[in-house]
Amino acid sequence: MTNLLNTTPGIADTRPAAASTKTVAVRARGLVKTYGSGPAAVKALDGADLVIHTGTFTAIMGPSGSGKSTLMHALAGLDVLDAGQVHIGDTDVTGLGERQRTLLRRDRFGFVFQSFNLLPALTAQENITLPLDLAGRRADPDWLARLVDTLGLRDRLGHRPSELSGGQQQRVAVARALVTRPEIVFADEPTGNLDTRHGQVLLSFLRDACDDLGQTIVMVTHDPLAAAHADRVVLLTDGRVIEEITDPTASAIADRMLQLDTDQHPNPHPRAGSGFGSGSGSIQEG
Numbered sequence: 001m002t003n004l005l006n007t008t009p010g011i012a013d014t015r016p017a018a019a020s021t022k023t024v025a026v027r028a029r030g031l032v033k034t035y036g037s038g039p040a041a042v043k044a045l046d047g048a049d050l051v052i053h054t055g056t057f058t059a060i061m062g063p064s065g066s067g068k069s070t071l072m073h074a075l076a077g078l079d080v081l082d083a084g085q086v087h088i089g090d091t092d093v094t095g096l097g098e099r100q101r102t103l104l105r106r107d108r109f110g111f112v113f114q115s116f117n118l119l120p121a122l123t124a125q126e127n128i129t130l131p132l133d134l135a136g137r138r139a140d141p142d143w144l145a146r147l148v149d150t151l152g153l154r155d156r157l158g159h160r161p162s163e164l165s166g167g168q169q170q171r172v173a174v175a176r177a178l179v180t181r182p183e184i185v186f187a188d189e190p191t192g193n194l195d196t197r198h199g200q201v202l203l204s205f206l207r208d209a210c211d212d213l214g215q216t217i218v219m220v221t222h223d224p225l226a227a228a229h230a231d232r233v234v235l236l237t238d239g240r241v242i243e244e245i246t247d248p249t250a251s252a253i254a255d256r257m258l259q260l261d262t263d264q265h266p267n268p269h270p271r272a273g274s275g276f277g278s279g280s281g282s283i284q285e286g
């Protein structure tokens with residue numbers, strides 16, 4: 001797999017003047033989302049605030065159940081909120097009806113989910129270009145070729161998903177997310193089903209897309225090694241953004257996550273506070 005972006009003549013011309021000028025891509029304020037009602041109600045988001053700048057790579061992390069996926073779905077207009085506001089650029093997503101939110105997602109976002117969501121009857125190529133076909137648009141042949149070659153899919157384009165490995169399917173899903181050159185890519189555990197090598201390739205690809213194209217990326221992950229590819233990590237607990245780590249390293253993230261876990265569940269086992277397993281949350285940088 002080659003570096004997509006540095007080898008591409010003219011690509012710098014298309015890069016938004018983004019990170020340097022700090023254009024706001026996403027602004028979320030006071031997000032509240034409750035699932036269920038009565039005694040069974042769960043407050044998945046409880047006043048979450050977040051600003052994401054154009055051309056940056058943001059990782060959303062936090063303990064299980066802290067609201068990461070709910071937050072991402074709210075930002076992407078996939079869910080209706082109880083309270084709060086989400087702006088994508090100048091668009092108030094929370095003020096849009098269902099049809100308008102569908103168009104917003106189709107025209108301005110790319111999605112990568114752990115489950116790939118490829119259509120089994122379509123070939124890899126047809127899956128990649130599906131968002132364009134749905135919008136009645138044609139693929140930019142240069143951009144499509146670049147994605148296909150960079151992601152190592154050239155000799156797999158005529159295959160159906162059942163004829164592809166998990167890693168190949170995930171790369172098709174990434175090509176599909178980027179084929180429209182979306183304003184924002186939302187990725188939920190994009191490396192969850194990949195082996196280490198393919199996971200690293202995918203993350204490097206997203207990093208390059210951010211650095212070389214000014215692509216804005218928002219990624220939910222549990223993995224400190226994955227999150228270390230981001231420009232910053234946003235930490236969520238109990239449905240709120242509690243802090244962020246800029247220019248994160250895997251070990252700094254892992255240490256902070258371990259500390260958060262300890263804060264939330266202080267000394268669950270008598271041996272836990274006695275030095276047993278001390279330093280187990282650290283990750284050696286590769």
Ligand SMILES: Nc1ncnc2c1ncn2[C@@H]1O[C@H](COP(=O)(O)OP(=O)(O)OP(=O)(O)O)[C@@H](O)[C@H]1O
Pocket residue numbers: 035036042043044062063064065066067068069070071
């Ligand atoms: N459709 C739903 N119906 C009821 N409760 C839900 C639903 N979706 C999420 N929840 C609850 O909302 C809370 C936040 O869920 P969410 O999936 O956003 O957390 P998360 O941080 O992404 O979790 P994980 O890391 O385990 O994937 C959890 O308590 C979850 O059980």
